[in-house]
Amino acid sequence: xxxxxxxxxxxxxxxxxxxxxxxxxxxxxxxxxxxxxxxxxxxxxxxxxxxxxxxxxxxxxxxxxxxxxxxxxxxxxxxxxxxxxxxxxxxxxxxxxxxxxxxxxxxxxxxxxxxxxxxxxxxxxxxxxx
Numbered sequence: 001x002x003x004x005x006x007x008x009x010x011x012x013x014x015x016x017x018x019x020x021x022x023x024x025x026x027x028x029x030x031x032x033x034x035x036x037x038x039x040x041x042x043x044x045x046x047x048x049x050x051x052x053x054x055x056x057x058x059x060x061x062x063x064x065x066x067x068x069x070x071x072x073x074x075x076x077x078x079x080x081x082x083x084x085x086x087x088x089x090x091x092x093x094x095x096x097x098x099x100x101x102x103x104x105x106x107x108x109x110x111x112x113x114x115x116x117x118x119x120x121x122x123x124x125x126x127x128x129x130x
Contacts, residue, residue, distance in 0.1 A: 009124030013062050016114055020059030020075060027052025041085050054078040062118060065127020072118035079115060083108035 026032040027048050037044035054074045061071025087108060089101035123129065 006125040010065075010126040012114075013065060013068065013118070013123060013127075016111070016118070017059040017063035017071075019111070020055040020078070021063070024052045024055035024059065027055065036086065039086055039088075047081075051078055051082060058115075062123070065123030065129060067129075068123035068127060069119050072115045075115040076112065076119065079108050079112045083112065 032052075033044050033048045036048045041047060055078050058071045058074030058078060060066075062068050062075065083105060087101045087105040089098050089105055092098040092101060
């Protein structure tokens, strides 16, 4: 039971980090930049790739536990502007789109809470501490 308890932070870190690592490549595409620009994100061609770098760096850092507190801070720096810039459900009139963006907003707020916990508590066992 003790081994499982020690594995739980690793499993949680990896699951948390996967969304950042898998979503980041789109931040380096014309499609990703265009989507952000259509939503009114200023300087999308600059800010979207920067957010991709934050997502990859934060995700890998958290997953491996290498400087995980800094990785969690990178995730926070990613989540705050993306959440409030890309998922503005309160501005939408289409109920289906409003529902989708509301769910995405809530997911990001929950992830923000997890990132804050990681920034405070660190990586836990089974990490490449730095």
